[in-house]
Amino acid sequence: MQNNTYEVVVVGGGAAGLSAALVLGRSRRSVLVIDAGEPRNAPAGHMHGYPSRDGMAPAEFLATVREEVSAYGVQIISVRVTEAVADGQGELDLTLADGRQVHARRLVVATGLVDELPAIPGVAERWGKDVLHCPYCHGWEVRDQPIGVLYPKGGGVHQALLFRQLSQDVILFLDGVSEDAVPNVEWQLLQAAGIGVVSGSIETLEVTDDRLTGVRLTDQHVLSRTVLVIPPRMVPRDDLLSMLDAKKNDTPLGPFVETDATGMTSVPGVWAAGNNTGPAEQVVNAASAGYRAAVAINANLTFTDAERAAEQRRAGVFTAANEQAAARARAAQTAEERWSA
Ligand SMILES: Cc1cc2nc3c(=O)[nH]c(=O)nc-3n(C[C@H](O)[C@H](O)[C@H](O)COP(=O)(O)OP(=O)(O)OC[C@H]3O[C@@H](n4cnc5c(N)ncnc54)[C@H](O)[C@@H]3O)c2cc1C
Incomplete structure (x- = not known):
């Protein structure tokens, strides 16, 4: 210079x-x-x-x-x-x-x-490893795994359907969004694709040996998941x-x-x-x-x-x-x- x-x-x-x-x-x-x-x-x-x-x-x-x-x-x-x-x-x-x-x-x-990440404890630490956003960047690598998809603020159904192409075990976390707020047409798509829906809010991510193992809800239920898809x-x-x-x-x-x-x-x-x-x-x-x-x-x-x-x-x-x-x-x-x- x-x-x-x-x-x-x-x-x-x-x-x-x-x-x-x-x-x-x-x-x-x-x-x-x-x-x-x-x-x-x-x-x-x-x-x-x-x-x-x-x-x-x-x-x-x-x-x-x-x-x-x-x-x-x-x-x-x-x-x-x-x-x-x-x-x-x-x-x-x-x-x-x-x-x-x-x-x-x-x-x-x-x-x-x-990428501004949702303020769920554990998400920032796992970002890019097993907390993901893009089926084209990481989808193949997580094929057939138990995948959770975060719904809030829309886009979640779209993502759930795309990840369903990669794994049969996909569930959608409403994370505080009421079931009534999910449009009927989205329920129909989720049901047709065999994607389960979990109500309630997420408290934290469960991590064992540097791997995501589950998603803990505020009611203390833990859903076993090795991948979480979020919308940054x-x-x-x-x-x-x-x-x-x-x-x-x-x-x-x-x-x-x-x-x-x-x-x-x-x-x-x-x-x-x-x-x-x-x-x-x-x-x-x-x-x-x-x-x-x-x-x-x-x-x-x-x-x-x-x-x-x-x-x-x-x-x-x-x-x-x-x-x-x-x-x-x-x-x-x-x-x-x-x-x-
Ligand atoms: C976790 C994760 C995984 C991904 N995996 C894939 C993948 O597998 N395949 C794929 O195709 N895409 C992937 N992507 C998307 C990929 O990251 C982007 O497509 C790509 O980085 C875009 O390139 P870019 O040059 O536009 O920006 P960036 O790669 O983000 O580069 C921008 C650069 O500009 C610098 N910069 C910013 N502001 C300033 C400033 N004021 N002064 C000086 N420098 C500045 C930044 O520091 C940075 O180095 C992934 C994204 C994420 C979040």
Whole structure:
């Protein structure tokens, strides 16, 4: 960080951010990745559903990608970005938690989301191990096991049905929701799928030898379960996007940043990718979103520079930098034409 100006700064070094950095590094852009080091799936021992990396430890996956991007000259630093200010023309100034300042010609915000867990004793400690949320991340691993699904605030029936695809022994915990509050159509679906329903409130989780063994209700009944599926409240880490006044859309899960298909936000020069754009982004989707954003940013910078160079040439200013930018633009344009041919 001797020179604190980069063509692209990527905030967030998870799958989305590193994937963007890989593409931009390979496009010979000067890229800085700034990462606070709290990827969402850190509590899980294994990552699933990423072709060719199925079952890899999340930390190993990220270490591998860090190595790959570093080989293209991308710099990675471990610190939090605390402030972002846009100049309205596409360029940005960032302040880091250690006081350093960085200038970015373009910004990728790939900061992920935070899972807010229900305040049931034991849930936070077992999160990512046998307290789970996602049938695609861990479903196969818990197939045929006795699975409990937490109902509150909706979504529970949906999850119970998806986990019923993986195990015949699924029960739904109402956890304080009255039976009358469950819509008739949901009762019908649960009955048809052979999913039992347990009324009452959960007191705590029972754990033996570092394994979930049961769910204790406040009436002291213990239901033997080795897996509990919960609905975390998924809150985007979008402080920087809020600071930049990026437009958001209301969704059933709360507001998420508005982007176009490439991840471009309403703020000039700012793209968003990965879980901060939506809760359904799995690792492979987050990586794909980072890739799309990177391609768009590379084209955006290329054409911005080419147009500036062309303008200066028209004005009779011939500089080495202009000539280089013009040559780069010609090459990019040829590539673009090849794509659209
Ligand atoms: C328990 C669990 C298990 C999962 N298992 C799977 C699985 O098996 N397969 C799968 O496909 N998906 C899985 N997921 C989902 C997966 O975690 C996400 O899809 C993925 O992490 C999204 O990547 P991302 O790059 O958007 O965000 P993240 O991976 O969360 O990375 C965001 C990064 O940005 C950093 N950051 C945030 N704010 C700042 C800031 N201001 N300054 C600097 N850095 C910042 C964070 O510290 C973090 O390192 C799982 C999720 C959970 C909770």
